[in-house]
Amino acid sequence: MFKKKVQSYINRKSLILPEQKVIVTLSGGPDSVALLRVLLALHYHVIAAHCNFHLRGIESDRDEEFVRNLCNQVHVPLYVKSFKTIDYANENHLSVEMAARELRYTWFDALKTETNADVIAVAHHRDDSVETILLNLIRGTGINGLRGIQAKNGYIIRPLLEVSRDEMLTYLDELHQSYVTDSTNLIDEVKRNIIRLDVMPILKRMNPSVNDAIIDTANHLSDVAKVYNVAITESKHRVLLKDEEDEKIIDIAQLKREIAPSSVLFEILSPLGFNSAQIKDIIQSLDGQSGKQFSSKEWDIVRDRTEIIAFNKNHQVIIPQLDIKIVNYDADFQIKKDKHLAYLDADKLHLPLTVRHWKHGDKFVPFGMKGTKNVSDYLTDRKFSLFQKQHQFVACSGSDIVWLIEERIDNRYCVTEDTCRVAIVCLK
CATH class of the missing domain: 3.30.465 (Uridine Diphospho-n-acetylenolpyruvylglucosamine Reductase; domain 3)
Structure with a gap:
């Protein structure tokens, strides 16, 4: 029954094709061991990968030894990677959990390339999905957070999402297959474990089929989310005037x-x-x-x-670098309309020009005008955002602004009929 259920889910979700190679992430716990055994029983081409994060002392080494022995017994190639997780977390200012995640998935990506594998199978099951839904609900989430764990995310697949923890344990018992237990899963400290050890037993007293009810709701919301996401995408196109990194x-x-x-x-x-x-x-x-x-x-x-x-x-923010070319001005000289260029009267300039952020109190005479204008007022009139204002630079000749870079030159330094030499200023 367990095998048929997993095979049906794999086929329905198109998770693995018969000819594909699968990396199974093997911790040694019951979920990952069940995943390995069922994929082997279904005759998929399987290799195993084990991460030793060295976070639980002798338990970490015990897990690695168990995994090595298991893979020898079932004749599955095994790849093992050891990490200095605490050091990595400290160096990158990450939580230990996030550090382990980054290390794990970076290695999985490299291993997939090295082994020419097609997909990486992780052992999340139905109970994990239920816990994730409740955690997201407690933290506060949109509709997408209530869909539960998804069967596929890029090359990461989850073939066990339709089976429960009890079904998985029963399957292992039928195979007389041992596994290891992570002691931290029995400690009521981590939020997920609080859900598992405290909240779920209470909910099951209220409704013995609460897992089925939550998953059914999540499946319904998954369909609703497809409609919702289309509508949200259309709304984003309407409301976002700018959508950059x-x-x-x-x-x-x-x-x-x-x-x-x-x-x-x-x-x-x-x-x-x-x-x-x-x-x-x-x-x-x-x-x-x-x-x-x-x-x-x-x-x-x-x-x-x-x-x-x-x-x-x-x-x-990268401070712009200027390149200046001085040429003679004659009747045939052409001024191009290009915001990356400024054409200035070279004989009025004090070179080299300096570049700095504009600051409050700065004034210039915008090209085509006679009177001075505050740079802040000019940027406001141009409807610059606060972000754009913070990253606006000016080019100066002495204390005078001669170019609001990529915006407008100062009228006092523009090219006129009396100009003899032109300074062509551009960004490097």
Whole structure:
């Protein structure tokens, strides 16, 4: 029954083709051992991979020894990798859990290439999916977080998602197959273990079939999410004036016209690290005064007059380098319209030009005008976002701004009929 159920799920989800090579991630625990044994029983081409993170002392070495012995018994090639997980976590300022995840999947990716494998099978089962749904619900999530663990994510597959932990243990018992137990799974400290050891028993007293009920709901929501995601994608196209890696600009008026503004904003901002409470505050700020700011770990948001502007704190600003070519000016000289170029009267300049960020109080005479204008007012009139303003540079001759780089030159330094030599200034 177990084999048929797994095979049916693999076929229905198109997880493995008969000719494909599968890497099984083998920890030595019951879930991974069941995965290895059932894929072998179904005659798939299997190799095994084991990570030793050296986090549990002699237990880590015990697990590796068990895995080596098991693979020898069932004649499966085994690849083992040892990691200095604590050192890696400290060096990269990560939690131990995140460090182990990064190390594991980086190695899996390399191993897949090395062995010419097609997919990597991990041993998440139905109970894991139920726990994930409840954890996401507790943390606060959108509809996508309530779909449970997905059967396939790129080359990562999960063939056991339709079987329970009890079914898996029964299968191993029928095979007289031993496994190892991670002692940390029995300690009521990790959030997932609290769900497993405390919450689930209570829910099962209320409904013995609670796992089935949650999974059925998740499957329904998975279908609903497909419709939802199409609608959200269309909404994003309407509300996002700019959608770049380091900056995103949301049209407030258009956002308010959407059927579900809060959901649209959640799907845009939650990937940037903003939680549900922050997004609720941002929504409430839309009817207030502009200028309110919000922050996640990597992003800042400002609620501007007509826009919500998000910019990445880690964006690296490169100070522009200028290249200057001086040529004689005559009647045949052509000035090209190119924002990367500035044509200036060379004899009015004090070279070399200097480049710096603009600052409050800076003034210049925009090309075509006679009077001075504050750079800050010019940028506001041009509807520059806060992010764009923070990354605007000026080129100066002495103390005078001669070019608001890639925007506008100063009229006092423009080429006129009296010009003898032209400085062609461009970005390197």
